[in-house]
Amino acid sequence: MAQQILDGIQVLDFTTYIAGPYGASLLGDLGADVIKIEAPEGDPMRYYPSTLPGESRAFIGVNRNKRSIVLDLKQPADREACHRLVAQADVVLHNFRPGVAGRLALDCDTLTAIQPRLIYCSFTGYGPDGPQAQRPGFDQVLQCRTGIAKAQGYPGDEPRVVWGSAVDFYGASLIATGICAALFQRERTGLPQRVDTSLLQAALAMQAGRMVWAEDEGPGVDRDLRGGALSGIHPTREGYVYLQAQTQPFWEALCELTGLAHLARDPRFADMRLRKANEAELVPQLRAALMQRGAREWEAIFGTRVPCTVVRGIEEVFDDEQVEHQGLLATHAHPTLGSYRAVVEPIRFNGERGVKREARAPMLGEHTVQVVGGAG
Template sequence: MDLPLAGIQVLDFSNYISGPYCPMMLADMGAEVIKVESHQGDMLRYFPSTLPNESRMFLGLNRNKRSMVLDLKQPEGREVIYKLVKSTDVVVENFRPGVAERLEIDYDTLSRLNPRLVYCSISGYGQRGPLRNKPGFDQVLQSFGGVAMCQGREHGAPAIVQGSVIDYFTGMMAAYGVMTALFVRERTGIGQKIETSLLEATMAIQAGRLVWAEGEPREVQRDLHGGISGIYETRQGYIYVSAHTQKFWSGLCTVLGLEHLIDDPRYNSMAKRSAEAVPLRKMLGEAFLQKTADEWEQLLEAHGVPCSKVRPLEDLFDHPQVLANEMIVTLEHPVVGRFRMIGLPLKLQKTPGKIRRPAPTLGQHTEEILTSLGYTAEEIASLREKKVI
């Protein structure tokens, strides 16, 4: 059976993380993604990496794509795009507002060539407003959008959530928008432009916090703070325990040998335990030092208490639970050689996606794509001589 997005062609003009993640998700489901890069290439290719001559981040965000190099500032480069877009279903770009117009690859220009085109623009702060031209990056928007303040409030100083969570969530929002627009096109035959931004994703990922009732003061508790739940040091390693409810509190106390605390009137509700979190965490912390994280994990799980030993990322590559869900795959790359990476995080029962190729080298498929458009060997050589490709 065909892959779910077989026959969908995507032009990917994006760089860094939030942009490329969106078309990669589409490619995983079978879309044919052409990554259009400048002679310099996606800036993510140059992120620091311990891998020889390749960026770990680039490998992780650009599988299942083909790469072609084009100088879009030259008319011949734009002409290639105009030929491609006639058979293209989706365009994804994350230029600053106004750049696509200057390059003459904006929605208005391309949709005149293909009215069925779905065009997704990702920006830092949105396409309108006083900050529209400001560069946007994950940690910048975490700081602007309240994430850093909320993350660090318990400890005083603001703190960044590591792992580019805003970038990834923006890419997911963009893919959600593209799929919605493609569905609308199936019903109406009409394409459209989609806009999203790091700012909008930063707010969307905090939907449970961004509720302000009339009459509430500015300073209110917007998060259910950890209380006694959190990370504890053990005799060897660390463990995270979630014990908000009375059931989990009872199980935790039983495992730790602190049964006398279960029905103590000072701690017999979630609100009371949260109010007394400091002395409670001290008592719990002393108890956790008696055994290792592995030992506590087994004991707590046997009593139904949600917990996990704090593990390094590398453990995931061989963990039986990860492998049971086919979340690690092995690929072959022309520069890096054999490497393992994350598998498909979304599994369709009847029409599953597929990882068909690793991330491309810069311009790896330029000639192949130009040939498919009808360019002759002489014309391709001329484009190369002019540094169009």
Template sequence: MTQLPLDRFKVLDLTRIRSGPTCVKQFADWGADVIKIEPPEDAAGYGNRDSSDFQNLHRNKRSLTLDLKTPEGQEVLGRLIDTADVLVENFRPGVKERLGLDWDTLHARNPRLVLGSISGFGQTGPYAHRPGFDQVAQGMGGLMSITGMPGQGPVRVGIPVADLSAGLFVAMGILMALLDRERTGEGRWIHSSLLQAQIAMLDFQAVRWLIDGVVPPQAGNDHPTAVPMGVYPTSDGMMNIAVNGARMWKDFCDVIDRPDLVDHPDYCGPRERQANRAQLNAILYEITKQWTAHDLTEALLATGIPCGPINAMDQVFADPQVNHLPIVAEVDHPSRGRQRLLGQAFQVEGLSPVMRSATPDCGQHTDEVLSELGYSADDIATLKSRGIA
């Protein structure tokens, strides 16, 4: 099998729900030995194993069942920590202290260990002990106030963007810490929160407030600052058109046969177009409705103007460019057969993440992992009989 960039690292996965598994998935896909540690009875809160979501999140891992509330379970985990490179958790702050998984304790036991932590609101501060959830972070982090049609009221985004971005940010931080360890010989504690990650994802909308003092409103399908850029009707459906800059504006007006709009005092520059967005869009809607989506797309692309269809999910994965990209990965599941999963979002020339294994059954690798730690068959049987493993 081809060697993968992260195959020299052992990662202990104590995460659940989405933000933590999103983080760990990056390491599992690129070759790390990821050991997913779960309660012996697959306790509630760890997800429905049969769901497509769970199957996608937890591929390429081994599953070890362990009762971390028992001294014996903690001893097994301690042995794993001694040889691990990374431990990732998304407990509420305070829980890991009770389990002996706080940074000071872990760093004293294995100074080379990198700890990745994800919480709802941060490891310290007035909200540190609050339970966190993606939609709550979307609201508190400002995203719901800028999403939706003007005057509609707050609208959540259709994906768990706070969970996903927190997981990706912590994965990036862990990789940075592993690089730093090559220089210092010591691990570091990397932590983020749903709230912090969500605010970071606001990007230019956040700095409109921080620098310009502007509270961004809801803009619906229109771009907040560029005009015309948004959703436009055609004779057979809706499409996105993105016109940005003087050259594109002129070419767009030529394509729709309205050269008079180019230098019109209400639309001649970006500020004028933004100030008069509603009346300009009213004109453009009547024009674009006379085109088919295909014909308008071809005409705009011929002049280098970004545009495209608004696809439902089945249309996304039927698109020829999507099929060209390696975004869909396949894995053989022992009972489900061949499964299509969501692959990685970037490519490394000469390497590909390998779907080595489907999501494991709960505890599928318990015997294997415990044997690697030096436990005998009798030891393993005793731990299982007592509900510890």
């Protein structure tokens, strides 16, 4: 097995729900040894509503590449065991609200006194301080607070959240990026690092293309990134197709392949801004042409000339030929499910896929004896 980037790095993961756990899983993808430390009742995400018998689909999906141990950090003996693990660790990651870590003797000062080279990462809802720091934060709460929910749909539509925990997963990427950068800096300096990020930071960062307010702009400006209704989901004779044909070569190919070549020569649609300004005349003509065939036929016709896709359900992705060719899913044995297929590491180095010792999500406390006994 090829050595992975973070081989030899041990991560203690105290996080729950999605963003923190998935951030730790991303480190596990890179080869880190991730130990998930859970309270006796376990991560609440284990009990999230799910159609899987006796298991949580979300928990399994975001907790790959880990071992699980149970410690009751309110008990002195378990707290001492935790500190013994810290002494051997490289990274501690938690998502406690500000002040909670201190009450559990897991604050940065306490732990860096135990392990002077520790990377200490705190992920919160609103940041470590400030007037809103104590508020509980969840993905959809931050979507509604930061304008994401209002930006969905079209003007006049009711606000709607983006399902799929987009802010959580972007927050996970910030966690993994920050920890990797801190580990790199530690190699340079030998010093510990504190990393702080939050759902609020993730929700703003993922809207960088909207979060621009020029000096002379007033309120009520359209800040969306949409280039017009030409790019979007369109009905066909059978199913739906998504098209992205804003740039001139794609636009001209779209006109040619749909039998609307005359539109490419129409001065009303000569460039991207004009096409958006005159979309009320343009889009009905495009949709009438698209109704002549089914979505899969159009996908084949457009090929590499027009960015497009059939609008698929997630179950279809499990058998997607490109997903299969890239090896983006793997089958894992599981004590109660028998086996399941799930996403594997999303990054490769030198074209090689990492091979993990234990990639499936762990059962609650499955490795307590192994890990805590080994640290004693």
